[in-house]
């Protein structure tokens with residue numbers, strides 16, 4: 296085979312041709328520069344800030360962070376919030392998306408109403424919910440007018456209701472992001488598959504489990520990664536509702552930076568969030584990898 | 593028992609102006625193989641989807657085995673279907689796809705495995721059982737869809753152009769294979785196609801559809817031999833039926849084609865002095881280079897050897913028709929030949945309504 300090919304031209308050409316940068320590199324170059332300046336540099340700065348003092352490398356700030364009495368409660372609260380909120384949000388978003396798919400009357404209106412929280416700043420959302428949950432807020436007014444004892448929802452010594460308030464507010468505020476992603480994912484799945492499953496006798500739950508959810512997996516994966524990373528950064532809503540009473544990791548970062556004027560410990564806390572976000576993304580990408588396609592790769 | 597009674601089904605799609613099915617009524621006996629045949633867009637898939645329950649009719653009803661199923665959800669109808677778009681689940685292997693219906697019905701695993709092997713064997717899918725649909729060719733994917741449908745022990749088998757994506761040879765093989773499988777299963781089958789040879793060869797009965805209506809329902813030979821109107825005659829057969837404008841003489845004895853006079857069959861007695869359209873199939877016209885009595889002269893325009901026969905395009909009295917000559921027949925364009933129409937194979941249509949004439 297190779298004998299028949301004239302090798303000469305190729306050999307002559309190669310040395311003469313100037314070494315060129317592959318077009319792919321040129322194409323991604325702007326975004327690499329952009330990322331390096333706007334993301335890479337601050338990350339390096341952050342790492343340095345967390346581990347460097349006047350006399351070189353130090354673990355002093357990390358130790359201070361860990362020994363702070365608010366640190367572990369903040370970590371615990373953040374994880375608890377994520378563990379409860381994410382499944383709730385996905386259940387809500389998938390249910391809502393399936394409802395929208397059945398083409399109810401005014402489905403566009405429903406969708407826009409459900410997507411409104413997406414447009415709201417998280418601090419504003421926190422303040423809205425504060426007006427509902429505070430001691431003389433709307434919720435307690437309603438309870439009082441019904442003759443039920445009011446509850447100090449946001450009292451510092453009532454961690455359960457504190458948690459519930461933050462949870463409700465966060466679910467309300469951020470489920471719309473999942474909804475938008477799931478709705479667009481559902482729209483990308485041809486109706487045939489669901490119809491075929493119906494004809495072959497699959498009931499609603501069977502179709503959901505064997506057809507809809509597996510086909511929706513790419514969208515769910517994106518939504519999961521986005522939402523979990525964003526959930527690690529939950530801050531403004533909890534801050535507005537509870538102040539210091541329900542510490543979260545980002546809230547602590549903020550407190551160290553502004554309240555305690557210690558950017559080094561704040562940087563260490565920020566690194567905790569960075570590492571956690573990275574780990575969780577890797578975990579999701581691996582856990583949700585398409586099993587069916589593994590064989591082909 | 594799974595006889596199907598379709599009565600007065602009307603469906604207009606939302607936003608559509610024309611009826612996709614227009615007052616369709618059809619009775620299908622238990623175990624019958626019925627073919628819906630018609631040009632693209634005539635409402636075949638729509639009718640099938642209403643049978644499956646995937647589309648709700650605006651009016652009319654569907655009953656299966658005496659039970660009204662018009663508004664029953666699809667999963668309660670015990671039907672199986674080959675989709676025109678295959679709808680093979682892209683995220684699961686071929687094996688799972690074929691066994692899907694059985695798995696949903698919670699059949700024991702051995703039974704599923706056995707039936708999947710059986711179907712894969714029949715449809716020559718054995719080597720592909722552990723592949724994903726994306727790794728199959730279009731025709732293989734279509735066969736997966738067929739396999740998925742035949743493993744089901746359904747009351748009714750619905751097939752929407754299940755062989756459309758196979759090459760000519762494979763299609764011919766599977767056509768007879770499918771006929772055998774369905775006969776063995778004994779399932780009532782509704783089969784959609786726009787391929788007329790498929791319809792004629794497979795069906796116990798053929799329903800020819802046009803613009804949402806059933807133009808003719810009958811057994812394949814009837815539909816071929818005696819089309820109920822010009823549309824059916826023109827749609828079925830390759831080449832399609834020839835239509836020649838003619839007139840009946842005043843006494844009803846003579847058929848006038850241009851200046852030529854043919855003996856009129858007795859049917860035409862009651863249509864004296866009427867303008868009619870003579871329909872005749874290409875293979876029912878005899879050709880000769882010599883004149884004999886009752887012959888009509890024609891001029892050859894095109895000669896197309898087809899192997900088993902020669903297809904001639906002939907001009908007769910200013911009208912063009914197709915004629916099938918034996919392969920030994922020798923002629924050249926522009927030469928004069930003589931045509932004989934055999935009286936028994938002549939069909940007559942009203943020149944205005946295009947409907948077949950029946951003796952009055």
Ligand SMILES: Nc1ncnc2c1ncn2[C@@H]1O[C@H](COP(=O)(O)OP(=O)(O)OP(=O)(O)O)[C@@H](O)[C@H]1O
Pocket residue numbers: 605606608612630631632633634635636637638639676786
């Ligand atoms: N979902 C839909 N919405 C609106 N109109 C539709 C829809 N599906 C089909 N139609 C219209 O209904 C008519 C019948 O369509 P149908 O799919 O039944 O045709 P068909 O006979 O199966 O054609 P083909 O042989 O091309 O598959 C067509 O005019 C088509 O445009």
Ligand SMILES: [Mg+2]
Pocket residue numbers: 636637638676752
């Ligand atoms: Mg169709």
